[in-house]
Amino acid sequence: VVDLVRQGRAWAPVAKTAALFLLPLPLCIAALVDLTHGNVARFALTGGALGCLWTAGAVSFSALVAEARYFLGQRADPPRLPLKLMSLGLTALGAGLAATAGGHAWPSALLIAALAGLGYRAFYGRDPTARRIAVNAAEGVDIAAVTAQLKQAFGRLQGIEQAAAAIAVPEFGQRLKRITAIGHQILAEIERDPRDAARARKFLNVYLDGAEKVTVEYARTHRQLRNRPLENNFRQLLVDMESTFDAQHRKLLEHDALALDVEIEVLNARLKREGFN
Amino acid sequence: MGLLLLILALGVATCSALLDSVDRKPSGTPAVQRAGSGP
Numbered sequence: 001v002v003d004l005v006r007q008g009r010a011w012a013p014v015a016k017t018a019a020l021f022l023l024p025l026p027l028c029i030a031a032l033v034d035l036t037h038g039n040v041a042r043f044a045l046t047g048g049a050l051g052c053l054w055t056a057g058a059v060s061f062s063a064l065v066a067e068a069r070y071f072l073g074q075r076a077d078p079p080r081l082p083l084k085l086m087s088l089g090l091t092a093l094g095a096g097l098a099a100t101a102g103g104h105a106w107p108s109a110l111l112i113a114a115l116a117g118l119g120y121r122a123f124y125g126r127d128p129t130a131r132r133i134a135v136n137a138a139e140g141v142d143i144a145a146v147t148a149q150l151k152q153a154f155g156r157l158q159g160i161e162q163a164a165a166a167i168a169v170p171e172f173g174q175r176l177k178r179i180t181a182i183g184h185q186i187l188a189e190i191e192r193d194p195r196d197a198a199r200a201r202k203f204l205n206v207y208l209d210g211a212e213k214v215t216v217e218y219a220r221t222h223r224q225l226r227n228r229p230l231e232n233n234f235r236q237l238l239v240d241m242e243s244t245f246d247a248q249h250r251k252l253l254e255h256d257a258l259a260l261d262v263e264i265e266v267l268n269a270r271l272k273r274e275g276f277n
Numbered sequence: 278m279g280l281l282l283l284i285l286a287l288g289v290a291t292c293s294a295l296l297d298s299v300d301r302k303p304s305g306t307p308a309v310q311r312a313g314s315g316p
């Protein structure tokens with residue numbers, strides 16, 4: 001169920017591309033009328049506008065599909081091309097051409113194009129930027145494997161941040177923000193010294209995954225019911241999580257691998273007791 | 278907010294294009310004057 005919610009949240013924005021296919025529909029009729037009237041010059045404007053807007057819709061669709069896969073960890077990187085930016089340009093151009101076909105003077109057509117571009121940016125957002133992971137070289141460490149682990153871990157932190165945004169209790173949002181900030185510091189530490197990946201293997205492979213699942217599950221149940229014992233349980237879990245993340249960071253710095261694994265075992269057992277893991 | 282802006286901009290542009298196309302004569306002569314819009 002947690003995975004379904006997560007997937008639903010990631011895929012939902014794809015449906016927004018419908019706007020770019022439905023809103024230009026009047027242009028279909030306009031282009032047909034221009035064709036039947038033999039107005040080739042006007043057809044170039046209305047047909048061109050329709051082409052621009054539907055192409056913008058198709059490009060946005062592929063951008064949002066790629067983005068959903070990226071956020072779900074199904075692909076390692078976001079698209080290389082700035083697909084949303086390209087789509088924004090096509091939307092503005094299409095709106096400008098349609099306005100010109102509608103008899104608007106160029107300043108007015110320019111204003112409509114700018115408004116369409118602004119609307120696109122506000123509705124669809126910016127292109128996601130890939131976090132550059134630059135793992136330092138270290139003897140006896142498989143850099144490619146560590147990079148893959150870090151990409152997955154950054155994806156999980158992103159998952160926690162997304163779920164945190166859906167939780168209405170400000171205190172929990174703040175706690176989760178602190179937890180993910182420490183998580184980022186830990187990953188940056190591993191990036192700096194990849195030998196830490198072996199020391200933090202349980203953090204990367206088990207605990208971070210558990211933390212993401214707990215947060216997504218809470219974000220889901222919290223929408224459906226406000227339950228005082230559940231809130232208290234979650235609060236205690238967040239307190240434990242924060243102190244463990246903090247201890248993790250400190251002990252990574254101290255290279256105290258044994259104590260770190262013991263602490264993670266304790267918290268992992270707690271997660272299992274709570275039925276989250 | 279974003280969707281509203283998009284609806285506003287594309288709505289104005291596409292609907293005015295449609296009205297202008299419908300008003301024009303097949304020969305490509307300028308649009309027929311709508312009632313009340315002339316001198």
